[in-house]
Amino acid sequence: MGERGRDRSRGRPLPLGWDEEAVPADLGASTSRPVPGPGGDGEAASAPASHGWSRLSRRSRRLIALGAVLVLVGGLLIALPRLLGAATGPEQVTREFLQAVVDGDLETVRAHTQDARGVSTAALTAEVLTGAEDRLDSFEIRHVAVEAGTATVTAALRTGTESREGTFTLTSSEVGAFSPTVWELAPVALPELQIDLTPGVQEIEIEGVTLPVEDLLMNREEHAPRIAVQLLPGTYDISVPQVTPWTEVPQRALEVPAAFEKSEISVHDLQLVLADDARAEVQRQADAMLEDCAASTSSIPEGCPFAAWGTQEDTPGTWTLTSSPRIESLPIAAFLWTLQGAGTAEFTPAGDAEPIEVPFTVSGTAAISGQGALQVSVPAEDSEHYGYCTDAENGYITGVVVLEEPGQDFSSECA
Structure with a gap:
């Protein structure tokens, strides 16, 4: 027990994982060792090429490993946003639009509505929509097809009176290399209600909401005025305001189909009688x-x-x-x-x-x-x-x- 401190072997550093071989016992010696020659005479020979990594300095090896880590992180920065962007793909974008129609979120609906020349959006208001019956109340995404940056989404649309399919088109765009793919809904067409009016009529009522004819005219010929408005799916009461005791207020209940496409609903008999x-x-x-x-x-x-x-x-x-x-x-x-x-x-x-x-x-x-x-x-x-x-x-x-x-x-x- 008393001699344990006298016969001590020289300490050696533990392997750090960077070397393929252990560090030599002699800290002052070179890291290269003689390799017996072919004749076994003990002469030094060159180390095999497979040991080239061990000849690099510790600093070089660390720099190489750090570079590999940075490449991996960079790849993740590019890939992850695209993977996460799948949550807002064409199906989700279409779903959000249809849900806005169900909820009466007219701000979202208007943002995706196609502009139609000569057709007014004045009837796309909460007051008009609240009074309508048989509105779109549910939907189901049936099919999604994606090809070359374009997507087609087919959905089943249900109102209180009918069920039909609607097709929506979306296109993709890339904001930048580090941003997810963005899907945009192509402008959606809405049914158009076109009404022939008696010349001189200045107002109409849709679900009790009075609208000036001047703001809705698509045909300004005095002998045959015609107005046109866009409406969401539903059944609407449309009339001309009472103007004199000698006349009756004509009233029509018009059904606008659950079709998000350009279609015309013509009314010819909404005139003072x-x-x-x-x-x-x-x-x-x-x-x-x-x-x-x-x-x-x-x-x-x-x-x-x-x-x-x-x-x-x-x-x-x-x-x-x-x-x-x-x-x-x-x-x-x-x-x-x-x-x-x-x-x-x-x-x-x-x-x-x-x-x-x-x-x-x-x-x-x-x-x-x-x-x-x-x-x-x-x-x-x-x-x-x-x-x-x-x-x-x-x-x-x-x-x-x-x-x-x-x-x-x-x-x-x-x-």
């Missing part, structure tokens, strides 16, 4: 006119819709209405309608002559004046002219005045 009281008044005045005509004893009564043209002028006789016409009205402008109805009369010449059957047509006009009165003209004049009364503040038409001649001053009729 005469109310029951107005139609009754028109019929009353037409019947009174026909009664006066039937009281005539002339074969060609003046100012009447019927005449026995096969007789000599002023042939005496009697008239009988065998079929009274039912007067129908057709809007031709705001507060102005044409009137028409077909009937039959008989003229019996004085004496023993046979009765003559005379089919006839009643035509006329009905107008609502600037003072709110219903004016009926039956039969219609050969040439009639009209003037519009307008609101001094907003320019809206408030009535029509029947003129005796063009250029006539009718301002007093609008007061």
Whole structure:
């Protein structure tokens, strides 16, 4: 025990993992060792090439290892963002858009909506969408196809009344080498509602929300104005505001299909119509006119819709209405309608002559004046002219005045 400190072998460093061979016992000696020659005479020979790594200095080996680590880290910096970017691939982008439609997130919807020339987005509001029924309530991604930077996503779309498939196109782009691939949804087309209006109508209502016609016009021809708006899938109530007691508010329930593609839904009958009281008044005045005509004893009564043209002028006789016409009205402008109805009369010449059957047509006009009165003209004049009364503040038409001649001053009729 007392001699343990005397016979000690010289200490050697532990291998650090950088050398393929142990460090020599003699710290002061060279790291190269003699290798016996072929003859076994002990002469030094060159070390094999496989030991070249061991000849590098410790500093060089560490620099090489550090470089390899940096290459690996750089590869990860490039690859990881692209791998992580898969979470926002074409399926997810499409899913986010459709979910925005379901949720009524109109800001997101508008960001992806395709602009259509002459078609307004004024109806894409929360107020309009909230009142709609049978909106898109669910969807399911069915298929995703990716090729050469373009993706096509097919989804099943369901509303309260139908189920159909929709197809969406996306394109990819790369912001930079260290950024993930970005998928963008191609602009999405929405169905277009196109409505023919009576000339002079200034407003329409969609789900109770009033919209100025001036902002929605796609055709500004005065004789045939047409508006166009984009709408999301759903069923909408559309009408023209009530403007006078003599008119009825036409209302239509229109279904916009669950189709994210360009399609046109045309409406031709959203026009002001005469109310029951107005139609009754028109019929009353037409019947009174026909009664006066039937009281005539002339074969060609003046100012009447019927005449026995096969007789000599002023042939005496009697008239009988065998079929009274039912007067129908057709809007031709705001507060102005044409009137028409077909009937039959008989003229019996004085004496023993046979009765003559005379089919006839009643035509006329009905107008609502600037003072709110219903004016009926039956039969219609050969040439009639009209003037519009307008609101001094907003320019809206408030009535029509029947003129005796063009250029006539009718301002007093609008007061």
